Amino acid sequence: MSSPAPTPAAAPAPNPARKKALAAVASVVAVAGLAYGAYWALVLNHYETTDNAYVQGNVVQVTPQIGGTVLAIQAEDTDHVKAGQVLVRLDPADAKVALEQAEAQLAQTVREVRTLYANNRVSQAQVALRSADLARAKAELTRIQEDVDRRQPLVATGAVGREEFQHVSAQLTAARATVAAAESALQAAREQQAASQSLTEGTTPEQHPSVLRAAARVREAALAVQRTDLVAPVEGYVARRNVQLGQRVQAGAPMMSVIALDQVWVEANFKESQLARLRLEQPVELTADVYGKKVVYHGVVEGLGAGTGAAFALLPAQNATGNWIKVVQRVPVRVRLDPKELAEHPLRVGLSMEARVDVAREDGKVLSDASHAVGALNGAERDTR
CATH class of the missing domain: 1.10.287 (Helix Hairpins)
Structure with missing residues (x-):
């Protein structure tokens, strides 16, 4: 005689509180997605950022135009010197x-x-x-x-x-x-x-x-007598002094460098996919690791590089070889800083920065059509040797 068939289990009763919780989570996620989408469309879409940015400046080398023996050294590393100040004296007897x-x-x-x-x-x-x-x-x-x-x-x-x-x-x-x-x-x-x-x-x-x-x-x-006194070509700070008293130097040998820290700029390396909306004179916000987020520098895009970094590398990539992998290239973008902010918070050449460019303004030029006078840093011609 066969046993009777089992009776089916009763279905669980619906939980209204669980449904409300899931609905609330879904609503929060949807609202967060909409908020982020709106924030991206209204804010993030107007900026291009990079942390591959570094402070650059004119590193002016002080080199003799004649050979001679060093008699005096009147500047050390980190010293602030004025343009025309004597840095090194050579023996003028010869x-x-x-x-x-x-x-x-x-x-x-x-x-x-x-x-x-x-x-x-x-x-x-x-x-x-x-x-x-x-x-x-x-x-x-x-x-x-x-x-x-x-x-x-x-x-x-x-x-x-x-x-x-x-x-x-x-x-x-x-x-x-x-x-x-x-x-x-x-x-x-x-x-x-x-x-x-x-x-x-x-x-x-x-x-x-x-x-x-x-x-x-x-x-x-x-002129040879006059050139026994090596003067500072620009106002700035002495760096990399590598000359000693009594040393016999030859013409053209580097003795020290002078860096004008009040005339530095930032070179931000953006990916090639970020260049489509970059224009000259667009505002830039920058932060330096040396000061952290509490100090924000304001600058403008001054120029876009004419080539990628790989194009000017010592050993450029050989893309014609068989084993080829595409690498996203970066293009240097020159950013001019505010002189007042530089005076308040000085920067050093080589410091790393983070740059954020406001690309909402697209009426500027892509390439500069003006030249910058690099040699006239102090408005007068001087003997840089």
Whole structure:
């Protein structure tokens, strides 16, 4: 006899409180999603951020233009120096001796050039003298020629002796030779005058090439004396001083660097996918790790790099090889900082930053069409050596 069939289990009673809790959670999630979507559309969508940003500045090297021995060092690392302040002094003895030699050579050259102009006057006098000798010789030749012409018809009649006629004829030959010699002497004097004038033609003693060359050597030697004092090219702070007293330095050897911390900027490296809406003059907010979130710097986009970092790398990527993996590239973006904020919270070259660019304003240019004067940091040209 078969056993009776089991009765089905009763269905659990619905829990109204659980349904309300799930509905509340779903509502909270939906509201949070809508709020985040609205926040992204209204706020986050208007910013591009990166933490790949670093402080950059002009690191101006102080290098000598002449070789010499270091006599004094008047600046140390971290010292603040003014533009034109002497940083290093080299031994000026050799340069001063060279200057004295150049000045003596200039004086000797001036005397030699004056002698050239005096020789011009002497050569002119020689030409005049030779011209007078030629005129006198021609006059004598004319007189003797007339004597010969008068006596020649009288020889046949016996009025003039043959011996006397021969004597006058010999004088005529000698007179002709004297005229030829005077002409040659005059020609030689004129050639000498031309040669002398070619050394001074078209110039004055002050503008003679020899004098100008000697004067240039004096200026060069004077510059060498002046360059024994190495001055700060810009106002800033000394860094990487690597010169010692008594050291023999060569021209062009780096001795120290000067960094103008009041003129630094930030180089923010954005991904290539973030560049579509970046424009010049867009506002940027930046924070530095050295100060934390409590200090916020304000700047503007000053320029976008002309190439990615990989394009200028020492060993650029060889994308034509078989094993190729796409890597998102980054492009440097230059950000100009507020000078007042820099004065209140100074930055150092190389510090890391976080940058957030407001890309809501898209009426600016993508590439700059203006140049920036890097050399005129202080508004005046200075000898940077």
